[in-house]
Amino acid sequence: MLPDGERRSAHDAAVFNLREKRDQAGRAEPDFERLREHARALKAHALDHLDLLLERFEENASRAGAVVHWAEDAPALNRIVHQLLESRGARRVVKSKSMLTEECGLNPYLESRGVEVVDTDLGERIVQLASEPPSHIIMPAIHRSREDIGALFHRELDVPPGETDPVRLTEAARRHLRSCFLGADAAITGANFAVAESGTLVVVTNEGNADLGMSLPGLHVACLGLEKLIPGLADLAVLLRLLARSATGQPISVYTSLVNGPRPGAELHIVLVDNGRTRLLADERHRRALGCIRCGACLNTCPVYRRAGGHAYGFAIPGPIGLVLAPALGGTEEQRGLPLASTLCGSCTAVCPVKIDLHEQLISWRASDVPRGLRERLLSRFAAACLSSPALYALAGLALRAAWPVLSRRWPGNPAGPWLASRELPTHPGASFRARWRDRVRGAGP
Amino acid sequence: MPELAAQRPSVALFIPCYVDQLAPEVGLATATVLERLGCEVGFDAGQTCCGQPFVTSGARREAVRLARAHVERFAGADAVVCPSASCVATVRRRYADLIGEARAWRLASRTFELGEFIVSRLGTSDVGACFPHRVALLESCHGLRELELGRASERLDPEPSRIGVTETLLRGVSGLELRPVSRRDECCGFGGAFSFGFPELSARIGRDKLRALSESGAEYVTGTDVSCLLHLEGLRAREGFGPRAIHLAEILASGAGR
Numbered sequence A: 001m002l003p004d005g006e007r008r009s010a011h012d013a014a015v016f017n018l019r020e021k022r023d024q025a026g027r028a029e030p031d032f033e034r035l036r037e038h039a040r041a042l043k044a045h046a047l048d049h050l051d052l053l054l055e056r057f058e059e060n061a062s063r064a065g066a067v068v069h070w071a072e073d074a075p076a077l078n079r080i081v082h083q084l085l086e087s088r089g090a091r092r093v094v095k096s097k098s099m100l101t102e103e104c105g106l107n108p109y110l111e112s113r114g115v116e117v118v119d120t121d122l123g124e125r126i127v128q129l130a131s132e133p134p135s136h137i138i139m140p141a142i143h144r145s146r147e148d149i150g151a152l153f154h155r156e157l158d159v160p161p162g163e164t165d166p167v168r169l170t171e172a173a174r175r176h177l178r179s180c181f182l183g184a185d186a187a188i189t190g191a192n193f194a195v196a197e198s199g200t201l202v203v204v205t206n207e208g209n210a211d212l213g214m215s216l217p218g219l220h221v222a223c224l225g226l227e228k229l230i231p232g233l234a235d236l237a238v239l240l241r242l243l244a245r246s247a248t249g250q251p252i253s254v255y256t257s258l259v260n261g262p263r264p265g266a267e268l269h270i271v272l273v274d275n276g277r278t279r280l281l282a283d284e285r286h287r288r289a290l291g292c293i294r295c296g297a298c299l300n301t302c303p304v305y306r307r308a309g310g311h312a313y314g315f316a317i318p319g320p321i322g323l324v325l326a327p328a329l330g331g332t333e334e335q336r337g338l339p340l341a342s343t344l345c346g347s348c349t350a351v352c353p354v355k356i357d358l359h360e361q362l363i364s365w366r367a368s369d370v371p372r373g374l375r376e377r378l379l380s381r382f383a384a385a386c387l388s389s390p391a392l393y394a395l396a397g398l399a400l401r402a403a404w405p406v407l408s409r410r411w412p413g414n415p416a417g418p419w420l421a422s423r424e425l426p427t428h429p430g431a432s433f434r435a436r437w438r439d440r441v442r443g444a445g446p
Numbered sequence B: 001m002p003e004l005a006a007q008r009p010s011v012a013l014f015i016p017c018y019v020d021q022l023a024p025e026v027g028l029a030t031a032t033v034l035e036r037l038g039c040e041v042g043f044d045a046g047q048t049c050c051g052q053p054f055v056t057s058g059a060r061r062e063a064v065r066l067a068r069a070h071v072e073r074f075a076g077a078d079a080v081v082c083p084s085a086s087c088v089a090t091v092r093r094r095y096a097d098l099i100g101e102a103r104a105w106r107l108a109s110r111t112f113e114l115g116e117f118i119v120s121r122l123g124t125s126d127v128g129a130c131f132p133h134r135v136a137l138l139e140s141c142h143g144l145r146e147l148e149l150g151r152a153s154e155r156l157d158p159e160p161s162r163i164g165v166t167e168t169l170l171r172g173v174s175g176l177e178l179r180p181v182s183r184r185d186e187c188c189g190f191g192g193a194f195s196f197g198f199p200e201l202s203a204r205i206g207r208d209k210l211r212a213l214s215e216s217g218a219e220y221v222t223g224t225d226v227s228c229l230l231h232l233e234g235l236r237a238r239e240g241f242g243p244r245a246i247h248l249a250e251i252l253a254s255g256a257g258r
């Protein structure tokens, strides 16, 4: 799944550009590092009191006229949403980007039941038309070039062949989406935050698509993970100042909508989804990952993500935060192995606006959950045994020296094979440090 | 440096296993620099490995075993100095979790990366070295972000940017011209087990780094970690371009001294 050649470099450059914008925006905000600390404490507090916050949110949102549903896992979420749509006879749905519904596979579930789902975020619509998942949590189509999109829109939206002008492409998408909005029976959105003290949903976008969805049809279903809860509107002020700056370098997103209950004559349903979150919450070592506000900054700074591309992860959320959430929220053997896909450079930890210790979490997941084959277990047992005794260690050093010329050549089954695939082994020095130190002491050097 | 010589700080060398086996000259250069600065340098040949590869690959039981042995070995030292930032980071940042003992904490506070020890403990940034070449600095991740030997580019506090200890030392080397590198603190892609688990990705990141280093016009690339340097050197040997890798200790030990 690795993009290659020029495309890879373009992806790397485009994503790194976001990281640089984040740096600029953060530097222009003198309190940025203090805000991060504030946000960390605030999210830690919210997670520690999540049960109370959820209760209060349900109470206040219900009082405002919303109906709150609870979904234990992905199938439950999908079922609830489908039932709501079906009972209202809704067959055409406009959806605004939500990583949670991506995680739960809502689109394919609804489509297989005859519901037409149109993703209305431009990037999301692009990947939907191309029948692939998003590759970034903020910029779903960042892996695609203008040429790609032109060709896709030519095929799907009747744009003239060879069109690559972003303004005209966006215009075509806008025209197409407008008709979808006007013909929709229901809107599905995510939410960036849910405020307990007022029962308010907060939806942040740059395109206003979520707002349009929420205000046109008579039915609005909002799907959010339990971890989105924050205590009050004052907390929102802190998080909003960090979110857009960390994501795209904007001081604030173009649209920030606070939804308090349904519009007159319309229905608002809020589905609170667990899907592994309470289990993660109970895990003292890893629960802090639930503080993530999905800004994408850790993806943008990650040297691995920028080269591998989001699809390489095989999990709805790519990048460092994806690696950390996959063992808890993803089920498959491969997903549990994802914490290994990091150089542990620590840059993710350093950019995260809520100060999640991402690379430390990766180390911790590796120790507790990553499936390790028998071969690796035996190897590390053996290596540790060699290293535990100075005498065995010296012996192993001798053996290594003898084997070095053989290890430096490529042959099938060579344990150094992966390294040699693209690098040379260093030339082995004749003697170890300890041997030379002994000589040095004997020679009574300076 | 007479005032230092009067105290003769005693230093226990911590030579990581892979430096011992693959880059002995880095260990020797470390000793030379420290002695030149008036330290009494000792090496305990009973040491083996701090356990880093086991920590990062998730072999916790083995990591605990090696960490215990390492603490045991160095418990009595006044100062432990090591020419590998990532091994120092293992002792300082991971041991407390592996073995929650006061001795582990104590050792963590006494274990130093070479350049850090020279600048912050010996209080000098001029070691009397001479290296008349164009040099680029590889700010390796563990040194930069876990030991804070420099200031990571992600840090946004408004205070004027502090010059890192490694850079400070290099600026003190006579004849050395430090060349700026684009994306100066992007990872080189080595990542220990990562380079074996994901060899292709590791090499891609490394090649990008090599290109940036090469574009800086440097003849040499230096850093605080032999591992990252060996990775880059291995790529250079395969690709046929880029600056030669040389460890910080070797640069600091070069020239006649005082």
Ligand code: SF4
Residues within 6 Å of the ligand: A246, A291, A292, A293, A294, A295, A296, A297, A298, A299, A321, A351, A352, A353, A354, A355, A356, A358
């Ligand atoms: S982990 Fe932190 S940096 Fe990454 S997406 Fe979440 S909030 Fe942003």
